[in-house]
Amino acid sequence: MNRGNKRFINGLTDSESDENCENENNFNRRKRRINVLVVLSIASHISTKKIFSKVFPFVICFEFCTDINSTDIRVIFLYEYKLGNNAAKAARNINQAFGENTVNDRKVQRWFEKFRSGDFSLQNDPRGRPKTSVKNDDLKALVEANPTVSTRKLATRMKVDHVTILRHLSEIGKVKKMDKWVPHELTERNKLDRLNVCSSLLTRFHREPFFDRIITCDEKWVLYDNRKRCARWLDRDEVCAHTPRPSLHPRKILITVWWNVTGVIHYSFLRTGETITAEKYCQYIDEMHEKLKIICPSLVNRHGPLLLHDNARPHTSHKTIAKLNELKYEVLQHPAYSPDLSPTDFHFFKHLELFLRDKQYENEDSLKNSISEFIDSKDQNFFKTGIYALKSRWEKCIEANGAYFD
DSSP states (O other), X not given: OOHHHHHHXXXXXXXXXXXXXXXXXXXXXXXXXXXXXXXXXXXXXXXXXXXXXXXXXXXXXXXEOSSOOHHHHHHHHHHHHHTTOOHHHHHHHHHHHHOTTSSOHHHHHHHHHHHHTTOOOOSOOXXXXXXXXXXXXXXXXXXXXXXXXXXXXXXXXHTSOHHHHHHHHXXXXXXXXXXXXXXXXXXXXXXXXXXXXXXXXXXXXXXXXXXXGEEEEEEEEEESBOOOOOOOOOOTTSOOOOOOOOOSXXXXXXXXXXXXXXXXXXXXXXXXXXXXXXXXXXXXXXXXXXXXXXXXXXXXIIIOOEEEOOOOHHHHSHHHHHHHHHTTOEEOOOOTTOGGGXXXXXXXXHHHHHHHTTOBOSSHHHHHHHHHHHHHTOOHHHHHHHHHTHHHHHHHHHHTTTSOOO
């Protein structure tokens, strides 16, 4: 810096420290001289620190240097604003001193708007998502009042975007779940029966474990065509595949299976159009009993089998009861509408459905062979797991006060 400029700066500093100067013209003249000094000093690439105090009701401390950062630029924004310059003029002054495209008019306007609001902070406002008007407590109350309401209806009501609603639902721990189909709409009497039966069986089990004595059975219709409509990953312009609607009267066969902890004892098939009667069921009992005497003779001769089956009419007919008494079978209690408490339903047939999924059979023999393949593929542990799962299911039913449980 040459001596003239140095005297100029010292003179400016002395004049600024004169508190008795109250002439408005002199005050405006000093502001113009400060502006010229800033531009000249920066343009001359001179590194100097100056403190301009008592000219304005604030203090500006700025280091003039060639390597200027964003914070320094903001100091100049505030300086230009206090001088009364508009944004366009301030941008021209800064670009003239630091080079073209250092700042643009819009950036200066944005900072001037901030200064006009009374905020003279030179720091950027915190970034992130803008605050919304959605209160989680209000949203939770709306959802709990109507659990089936859609996110778009909630968004319309709360005057926000549905994506915002989704974000807040996640914050309060709400997820949408499809209602689960249950076998029957249980009455209070049904629930009480389930509760009493499970409590009785569980008490008996704790007193005398009897799972190894259980013989369980049930029937199920098995379809020739087990294909289901499904979603596929395709290209955007690719045509989706066609799946025919299932027939109202599909081809099917009825399988009856008898099994215990060691494996399948006996199974048989009925064709479409045939139905199982008490006479047919008694015939199956005789066939199963003869095989059981070979597989588990001790169970038949000493301990006595415990039969677990549901309350279908052929199972509870007088002929069936007489047959079971003749063979000295004890029938375990089983509440109505309770496939979730039947091992054949919740275990054996469930896995059979998974095995047959998406498969199609042209004739009866191929379907029977596939079912036989499934049975042969299961080891003893598979059957033991199904029977021994009864204990935990009885406990869950009791905890649910007789209602269906997940």
